[in-house]
Amino acid sequence: MVTIYDIARISGVSKSTVSRVVSNHPHVSTETRNKVLKVMQEYNYVPNSLARQFRQKHTKCIAIIIPNIDHPYFCQLVRYISAACHKKGFKTVVHQTFLNKNTEKGVYTQLQTNEFDAIILASSLLPEVEIASCTKNKLIVACNEVFSGEYFDVFCVDEEETTMKATTFLLNKGLSTLAFCADNITSPLQQARLKGFILAHNKKGLNYTKKFIFNKVSNIEDGITLGDKIFKVHTEIDGIISGSDFVAAGLISSAVRNNIEIPKQLSIIGFDNHPISLITNPQISTISNKIQEISIDLVNHLINKIDGRERAPIKKVYSGEFINRSSS
Amino acid sequence: MVTIYDIARISGVSKSTVSRVVSNHPHVSTETRNKVLKVMQEYNYVPNSLARQFRQKHTKCIAIIIPNIDHPYFCQLVRYISAACHKKGFKTVVHQTFLNKNTEKGVYTQLQTNEFDAIILASSLLPEVEIASCTKNKLIVACNEVFSGEYFDVFCVDEEETTMKATTFLLNKGLSTLAFCADNITSPLQQARLKGFILAHNKKGLNYTKKFIFNKVSNIEDGITLGDKIFKVHTEIDGIISGSDFVAAGLISSAVRNNIEIPKQLSIIGFDNHPISLITNPQISTISNKIQEISIDLVNHLINKIDGRERAPIKKVYSGEFINRSSS
DNA sequence: TTGAAAGCGCTAACAT
DNA sequence: ATGTTAGCGCTTTCAA
Numbered sequence: 078m079v080t081i082y083d084i085a086r087i088s089g090v091s092k093s094t095v096s097r098v099v100s101n102h103p104h105v106s107t108e109t110r111n112k113v114l115k116v117m118q119e120y121n122y123v124p125n126s127l128a129r130q131f132r133q134k135h136t137k138c139i140a141i142i143i144p145n146i147d148h149p150y151f152c153q154l155v156r157y158i159s160a161a162c163h164k165k166g167f168k169t170v171v172h173q174t175f176l177n178k179n180t181e182k183g184v185y186t187q188l189q190t191n192e193f194d195a196i197i198l199a200s201s202l203l204p205e206v207e208i209a210s211c212t213k214n215k216l217i218v219a220c221n222e223v224f225s226g227e228y229f230d231v232f233c234v235d236e237e238e239t240t241m242k243a244t245t246f247l248l249n250k251g252l253s254t255l256a257f258c259a260d261n262i263t264s265p266l267q268q269a270r271l272k273g274f275i276l277a278h279n280k281k282g283l284n285y286t287k288k289f290i291f292n293k294v295s296n297i298e299d300g301i302t303l304g305d306k307i308f309k310v311h312t313e314i315d316g317i318i319s320g321s322d323f324v325a326a327g328l329i330s331s332a333v334r335n336n337i338e339i340p341k342q343l344s345i346i347g348f349d350n351h352p353i354s355l356i357t358n359p360q361i362s363t364i365s366n367k368i369q370e371i372s373i374d375l376v377n378h379l380i381n382k383i384d385g386r387e388r389a390p391i392k393k394v395y396s397g398e399f400i401n402r403s404s405s
Numbered sequence: 406m407v408t409i410y411d412i413a414r415i416s417g418v419s420k421s422t423v424s425r426v427v428s429n430h431p432h433v434s435t436e437t438r439n440k441v442l443k444v445m446q447e448y449n450y451v452p453n454s455l456a457r458q459f460r461q462k463h464t465k466c467i468a469i470i471i472p473n474i475d476h477p478y479f480c481q482l483v484r485y486i487s488a489a490c491h492k493k494g495f496k497t498v499v500h501q502t503f504l505n506k507n508t509e510k511g512v513y514t515q516l517q518t519n520e521f522d523a524i525i526l527a528s529s530l531l532p533e534v535e536i537a538s539c540t541k542n543k544l545i546v547a548c549n550e551v552f553s554g555e556y557f558d559v560f561c562v563d564e565e566e567t568t569m570k571a572t573t574f575l576l577n578k579g580l581s582t583l584a585f586c587a588d589n590i591t592s593p594l595q596q597a598r599l600k601g602f603i604l605a606h607n608k609k610g611l612n613y614t615k616k617f618i619f620n621k622v623s624n625i626e627d628g629i630t631l632g633d634k635i636f637k638v639h640t641e642i643d644g645i646i647s648g649s650d651f652v653a654a655g656l657i658s659s660a661v662r663n664n665i666e667i668p669k670q671l672s673i674i675g676f677d678n679h680p681i682s683l684i685t686n687p688q689i690s691t692i693s694n695k696i697q698e699i700s701i702d703l704v705n706h707l708i709n710k711i712d713g714r715e716r717a718p719i720k721k722v723y724s725g726e727f728i729n730r731s732s733s
Numbered sequence: 734t735t736g737a738a739a740g741c742g743c744t745a746a747c748a749t
Numbered sequence: 750a751t752g753t754t755a756g757c758g759c760t761t762t763c764a765a
Binding site for chain 2: 750751752753754756757758759
């Protein structure tokens with residue numbers, strides 16, 4: 078391996094000078110710079126990132142924590158975050174927890190040992206204070222998880238308000254028996270949605286049915302399974318706020334097979350405004366969560382922080398948009 | 406920051422000894438080990454990965470190159486590869502090229518500078534020899550891209566044979582005018598599929614229609630757009646081999662809106678066996694590509710190579726499975 | 734504008 | 750079983 082020292086020796090300058098041309102410092106004469114550049118090229122020199130990172134105490138790498146990438150929302154999130162990071166010269170490493178607390182904690186340990194410069198936390202199983210204590214003196218920012226903003230930065234959609242809007246829409250149509258599906262009901266985000274769901278009922282002086290709050294429904298297959306289970310038995314359900322467009326798609330396909338007319342007998346609302354909502358029949362009414370906008374804002378902010386251009390923790394709340402298609 | 410030297414000083418041993426307990430070496434007395442462990446805990450010591458990586462000349466990080474993660478196949482691929490790597494103590498960094506050659510080259514440069522230990526190449530725009538020359542002396546393995554296996558390891562499904570099987574199935578049904586959709590037709594993988602498509606025609610002494618080879622059709626929206634364009638004008642098309650289940654889903658939704666009966670008037674076959682193929686109406690006949698099996702094999706092999714337990718380049722070919730549902 | 738020199742935190746060969 | 754020591758490749762302060 079050819080090192081900076083080799084290049085220095087060969088081009089007859091010092092290591093410092095070579096380092097300066099590598100890092101594009103000023104105060105190097107054009108003559109010297111060209112001479113060094115030529116030798117670098119000739120000997121196929123590439124700087125060793127490991128050494129630079131060690132010396133400069135940063136990795137140019139950001140971790141993102143999600144439950145599982147094979148999911149309409151997280152997949153898009155990673156897409157935009159990763160692209161935004163790349164544009165700024167950062168790598169992104171994806172950590173899937175598969176909803177395992179210890180896996181999540183492992184990522185915090187890696188943060189402490191400098192495996193990456195910061196964490197974007199898009200899904201968490203741990204309480205805010207515990208996370209804060211695990212990530213002390215390090216950079217972490219939450220994305221669409223419901224945290225106070227007291228300990229670390231938070232960028233999120235107002236899940237409660239958004240879910241309330243969608244639920245109210247169904248209630249205003251005169252529906253009486255709504256179901257609610259969650260991916261992982263104990264998470265703060267799902268709790269916020271549930272709160273919005275309940276609040277919408279309260280505001281109209283209506284009751285919701287506890288046994289129609291379904292947990293652990295996260296993908297197409299889960300939607301199908303749930304549908305097959307409830308559509309035969311609980312025909313009184315006339316509306317569903319489902320946790321994602323994939324779940325909604327599964328529910329719709331099951332409903333169709335069970336001869337339930339949508340939206341005449343049953344309304345279904347999804348989340349995420351994923352393109353899948355365009356190909357079901359009927360198309361899925363959904364909630365757009367501004368993934369791209371949030372991703373870009375968040376990454377810009379985070380990188381400013383890494384570069385030391387920002388200080389105090391901020392909380393930025395976005396408003397979700399209800400998109401009314403044909404399933405409601 | 407508390408370093409290994411601090412711990413050594415405080416616990417009254419040498420740096421080497423501390424290093425040994427950190428790395429769980431044998432030849433440390435239980436007494437010493439416990440003493441050091443206690444001090445480490447008390448002072449909240451965490452080893453600095455940057456220094457270790459630098460010293461040991463590895464990152465414990467593997468890059469994966471894909472066009473874009475928001476895609477049914479690549480999303481699942483990343484899911485399984487990333488999980489398999491994690492199990493072996495490796496991180497994965499996702500590089501999306503968005504089909505840009507220079508972005509792909511950038512990743513090879515990063516490999517040369519040791520930003521990660523190896524690349525898993527799941528999508529490439531570059532010829533095999535160029536890749537080989539860019540990744541000299543480093544580890545790279547291709548996944549489901551059609552390379553010779555001469556320069557680097559290759560794990561892949563036999564795309565040609567698999568596509569031929571599916572095409573033959575349609576031809577045997579008596580269909581006469583088949584269309585073919587590709588994501589990016591110039592890629593070796595898509596070329597292999599096209600070859601299989603053509604071969605199936607040849608074997609039966611039939612011709613295919615060149616203008617029904619469609620390029621740059623990669624997601625749900627593209628499927629819808631293409632469907633809306635061709636279903637009105639080219640009613641002679643009676644079968645489509647589409648590049649992915651998402652494209653197939655888009656096509657089906659467009660066909661339904663255009664009052665085309667599937668599979669009576671038109672057969673559609675997807676790729677990837679993504680759950681989306683279960684929620685369209687009719688369900689999508691598709692080709693399973695054994696993502697999980699390949700991912701695990703590939704990662705195991707790659708990590709053996711990183712650890713120096715393997716040498717010569719290998720090529721492992723898997724057979725895809727045609728799954729006949731209701732869209733064909 | 735350039736060079737000398739110290740040192741980042743850790744590992745491992747060698748010596749004891 | 751433990752310590753001594755050299756050094757990984759680079760950046761950066763300081764001096765010239």
